[in-house]
Amino acid sequence: MKIIVAVCLFxxxxxxxxxxxxxxxxxxxxxxxxxxETTVWAAVxxxxxxxxxxxxxxxxxxxxxxxxxxxxxxxxxxxxxxxxRNFNKGIASYVLEDYQQAEHLLAxxxxxxxxxxxxxxxxxxxxEKQNLSSNIQHYLNLIVDDKHAVKELxxxxxxxxxxxxMAQKKYPGARAxxxxxxxxxxxxxxxxxxxxxxxxxxxxxxxxxxxxxSARKKKEFSEAQIIAWEDTxxxxxxxxxxxxxxxxxxxxxxxxxxxxxxxxxxxxFAYCQVLAEQNMLEPLNNILLAPMKKDASEQFLHRVRxxxxxxxxxxxxxxxxxxxxxxxxxxxxxxxxxxxxxGQEWLMAEKAFSTLSNLEGEQYDQADLIAFAKALNAQGNLxxxxxxxxxxxxxx
Numbered sequence: 001m002k003i004i005v006a007v008c009l010f011x012x013x014x015x016x017x018x019x020x021x022x023x024x025x026x027x028x029x030x031x032x033x034x035x036x037e038t039t040v041w042a043a044v045x046x047x048x049x050x051x052x053x054x055x056x057x058x059x060x061x062x063x064x065x066x067x068x069x070x071x072x073x074x075x076x077x078x079x080x081x082x083x084x085r086n087f088n089k090g091i092a093s094y095v096l097e098d099y100q101q102a103e104h105l106l107a108x109x110x111x112x113x114x115x116x117x118x119x120x121x122x123x124x125x126x127x128e129k130q131n132l133s134s135n136i137q138h139y140l141n142l143i144v145d146d147k148h149a150v151k152e153l154x155x156x157x158x159x160x161x162x163x164x165x166m167a168q169k170k171y172p173g174a175r176a177x178x179x180x181x182x183x184x185x186x187x188x189x190x191x192x193x194x195x196x197x198x199x200x201x202x203x204x205x206x207x208x209x210x211x212x213x214s215a216r217k218k219k220e221f222s223e224a225q226i227i228a229w230e231d232t233x234x235x236x237x238x239x240x241x242x243x244x245x246x247x248x249x250x251x252x253x254x255x256x257x258x259x260x261x262x263x264x265x266x267x268x269f270a271y272c273q274v275l276a277e278q279n280m281l282e283p284l285n286n287i288l289l290a291p292m293k294k295d296a297s298e299q300f301l302h303r304v305r306x307x308x309x310x311x312x313x314x315x316x317x318x319x320x321x322x323x324x325x326x327x328x329x330x331x332x333x334x335x336x337x338x339x340x341x342x343g344q345e346w347l348m349a350e351k352a353f354s355t356l357s358n359l360e361g362e363q364y365d366q367a368d369l370i371a372f373a374k375a376l377n378a379q380g381n382l383x384x385x386x387x388x389x390x391x392x393x394x395x396x
Contacts, residue, residue: 083112099129189220205237227266234270276307292318305338312339330363349375
């Protein structure tokens, strides 16, 4: 109210001032070539009125401006909020194994989601669960590489992409990604594992063997996993050597290995497997006889009986010496039976397995029963062999 009264008084003063002041003065304003002349007092009145109108307009529009900014904010970020809802729903669907819904929601949310790459990765993983190869590749192509993000967030997204590519048998793509982030192999055991597996697939066995030396130093890998890799890598490497070169090259490859490596059972039996397949009896006997003459473990003997032996005469002799000292030894009776079957000594095999089966406590296994039945069948004792086969099927 006070402001209105003050303004009214000011306007009255302005209106009466020309009557009091004889020379009011003039001003001339030129705008874009047009000239406007007016008195100083008229210009002052105009400016005051314009200022008052501006204040009034701002006060009236203040609330509506706030409403307008709030509405603009809601409209602008509505898409992002919807994308975040779809992203969260997609993750929930993935956990609940509704992979079709998960793929739809995650792919829909990806572009506006703050976790765009993660959304595409999970969409690809959902497609992989549905065996939709084309969809997997589509989502992987949409992922943007960001090496700075890898430094901050880790290699998880890269690892998922490599696994998905390998699952699709897109090995060149997986190789390109691993090579791009190769420097991380020494620090991340998961990437090292994928490198080893990919080397085995690509038949790069020497490289796989080299990486296995690093893998043995990692606590993240179990002994069983290392042995499985060594079985494949060394067997395939030895087989490739004899296939592409000759026996001399194979022997040189074996001799060139460090002693501690040759003492690992996985490596030793990979070599023995190739020797047995090539019927290289002399080097095979040289390797197996020494531990066979000693008190070899059951695990070692089980691996020996799995070899494709053809003429194990020396090994049979070594086993018989153990049985002379203890004729009721289950592990040596089993070993004798299997060696006899390998050498087609059917009667010897039957006697060994018959004695083993009569020991207290059923100290035989499925492999023993199968070899026993084979020996009986080879001698024409079909009824007894069929009983054993029935027992084997019943135990499965």
